Amino acid sequence: MLRTILLLGALCAPLSAQTVEDFETYPVGFANGIPLSVSLLDDTTVDAGIGPNLVKPGCTYSTGGPFLQWNGNGYFGQTSRNLCGAGLDVVMEYDPPVTNVTFDIMVFNTAPDLVRVEVYDPNRVLISTTSGINVTGGAGVPFTYHGKPVGSIKIWATQQPSSPIVDNHEYGGPNLTIIGGCPGAKTLSITGANPGAQLAIAHGVSGSFTIPNGPCAGAVLEISSPTLAGFFNADAAGNLTLNFNAPAGFCGRSVQVVDMSSCLVSQVATL
Secondary structure: OOEEHHHHHHHOOOOOOOEEEOOOOOOOOOOOEEEOOOOEEOOOOOEOOEOOOOOOOOEEEEOOOOOEEEEOOOHHHOOOOEEEEOOOEEEEEEEEEEEEEEEEEEOOOOOOEEEEEEEEOOOOOEEEEEEEEEEOOOOOEEEEEEEEEEEEEEEEEOOOOOOOEEEEEEEEOOEEEEEOOOOEEEEEEEEOOOOOOEEEEEEEEEEEEEOOOOOOOOOEEEEEEEEEEEEEEOOOOOOEEEEEEEOHHHOOOEEEEEEOOOOEEOOOEEO
């Protein structure tokens, strides 16, 4: 018998979370900013003999200008170490794609700006644009995205000659795809989950549901009164593939996945 998604919160406790990048690894001093020798930064980068592993794997940072800059706590109002670009933008590219992204946007306290954020899918097709984010200093304005798989995010300055500043960057989440006709044979694929994580697959009609209790309380699904189809384990790479036959009565239903080790939720796929 199918069980309600209300069971999700009580069955498993989170083991880990999505990747968190706080930009604290580079030894930039208080009230100082250091231009890097590169305009592209990932976990393999070595700059001035420092590195690798300056940033966490899974994201590459770049700018259209000549270099990226690492800022220290106290540098023009900054409250912690963080990253910006000498160009108008700073770009974050994800490999593999992610479905959940949060970060703080700052500017130097002498250079307020209206910031534009563009979210792109893995094929560089624009998903969404947010403009007119008023940022006035180093306190940080939070930005959050959850939904379709993200390949990259561009953060643009609209009033200043250098990019906005990024800090407290979190990214990850399971990525769900379903292919095949309905009714008929289907293949459900999940990537980007935590290695070996227990994954809960739920289905229902489009709507909204917030898990009310347990360790994953507060996680929001885009399904109304969802039904739990089952629990499955991701492999050591965080992937899962299931083959099944979808009956006619299930065609058009929405499906989502909850990674029970992180409480992150996938985007919606349709049967």
